[in-house]
Amino acid sequence: MKESIEGRIDRLHAGGIVDFHFDLLIDLYEKRDRPGALVSHFLPEFEAGDISMLGVAIYVEDRYLPEMGLRVALDQVARLYAEVEQTNQFAICKTFATIEQARAAKKIALVITMEGVEPLGEDLNLLRGFYELGLRSVGLTHARRNAAGSGGIFKPSGSARDGLTNFGRDVVRECDRLGIIIDLAHINPKGFEDIIGLTSKPLIVSHTNARNFYDIERNISDEQIMIIGQRGGVVGVNAILVSSDAKTTTLDRYVDHIEHVIGLIGIDGVGIGFDFCEYLFEQLPEKVRTELASKLTKPHFIPDLTNHSHARNLTHKLIERGFSDEEIEKILRGNWLRVLEECL
Ligand SMILES: [Zn+2]
Numbered sequence: 001m002k003e004s005i006e007g008r009i010d011r012l013h014a015g016g017i018v019d020f021h022f023d024l025l026i027d028l029y030e031k032r033d034r035p036g037a038l039v040s041h042f043l044p045e046f047e048a049g050d051i052s053m054l055g056v057a058i059y060v061e062d063r064y065l066p067e068m069g070l071r072v073a074l075d076q077v078a079r080l081y082a083e084v085e086q087t088n089q090f091a092i093c094k095t096f097a098t099i100e101q102a103r104a105a106k107k108i109a110l111v112i113t114m115e116g117v118e119p120l121g122e123d124l125n126l127l128r129g130f131y132e133l134g135l136r137s138v139g140l141t142h143a144r145r146n147a148a149g150s151g152g153i154f155k156p157s158g159s160a161r162d163g164l165t166n167f168g169r170d171v172v173r174e175c176d177r178l179g180i181i182i183d184l185a186h187i188n189p190k191g192f193e194d195i196i197g198l199t200s201k202p203l204i205v206s207h208t209n210a211r212n213f214y215d216i217e218r219n220i221s222d223e224q225i226m227i228i229g230q231r232g233g234v235v236g237v238n239a240i241l242v243s244s245d246a247k248t249t250t251l252d253r254y255v256d257h258i259e260h261v262i263g264l265i266g267i268d269g270v271g272i273g274f275d276f277c278e279y280l281f282e283q284l285p286e287k288v289r290t291e292l293a294s295k296l297t298k299p300h301f302i303p304d305l306t307n308h309s310h311a312r313n314l315t316h317k318l319i320e321r322g323f324s325d326e327e328i329e330k331i332l333r334g335n336w337l338r339v340l341e342e343c344l
Contacts (some may be wrong), residue, residue, distance in 0.1 A: 009315045012325060016052020016103060016335040017311050021207035022054040022235045022275040027077035027280060028083055038083035044330055046108055047179065049311030053099060053109040055137060055206055058109030060118050076315055077133050084145030092133050096344045116142040122167050131178045138175055139167055139183035143296055152217035154297035161218045163194035172198045181343045189217060196227055202339050203231045207238040210260045213253065214244055222264055229265025234335045236273020240299045249300035250319050258331060267327050271336045276308045286322040
């Protein structure tokens with residue numbers, strides 16, 4: 001009997017989906033007076049999308065910097081631990097073995113990541129502190145400049161020309177020593193170049209898009225994609241910067257980005273970094289939204305891929321576009337798990 005498409009999605013999802021970039025901690029922190037938000041607010045979507053592992057990012061918004069950076073970051077991590085403690089459906093994982101145990105127990109494995117090292121100030125010692133709390137992947141910058149380096153801007157050119165600072169170089173070396181994966185998402189082109197010269201470990205870009213379809217320096221060029229491939233790394237495809245134009249911000253365009261990466265570095269180099277943040281964006285006052293749009297860019301959201309419950313739509317589309325089971329499994333989880341096994 002021929003398998004139905006829903007049956008095939010069920011089978012492909014049985015091993016769970018890995019999304020390596022989700023700004024969960026900002027929201028848990030903002031909802032700190034509403035304990036239980038992880039279960040009441042997020043779990044239903046994770047379950048509907050068969051999510052089995054997430055990279056959850058520490059990110060400190062401009063309004064808290066610089067004075068409150070460290071404090072807010074630690075509060076975010078504390079909220080995560082407090083939320084996870086209240087349920088047996090999640091596990092904060094510091095090793096590959098615990099990720100596998102969590103997945104086997106049908107828990108959602110959470111790996112703590114950092115998007116911008118503002119919380120460290122210029123104190124390398126704090127990186128060790130965050131490592132002990134579970135930090136396992138670090139992106140040096142968001143779009144702004146910090147003590148480590150500068151981010152890529154949301155325009156085709158014009159990012160800061162300078163690369164990493166001495167502190168940024170120290171952070172990369174210390175990450176290597178501790179076993180923290182370097183994430184090249186957001187870094188400016190010169191910073192990207194500096195990092196690849198400093199480390200020989202597998203490198204990842206947790207959430208980004210191809211400049212081929214959306215030419216801004218926040219996204220990555222074909223040349224940069226090839227470097228990630230040569231390092232045995234993974235490019236996580238972002239759901240919110242697939243196009244500059246709302247009309248072509250579609251699930252098909254998302255899959256175009258996946259195919260583009262595969263065309264350059266093969267099926268082993270691509271994963272998911274959805275970066276779902278429409279819910280965060282919608283919570284912002286109109287004024288802040290306009291401000292953000294002018295400072296960064298006005299994001300467009302893919303209508304049928306705006307939160308984790310939509311993961312099945314992606315798998316459906318991958319099937320429709322002719323991907324094999326083996327290929328789909330690598331995209332949905334296998335490639336991320338391979339890199340995590342190698343690095344953690
Ligand atoms: Zn980001």
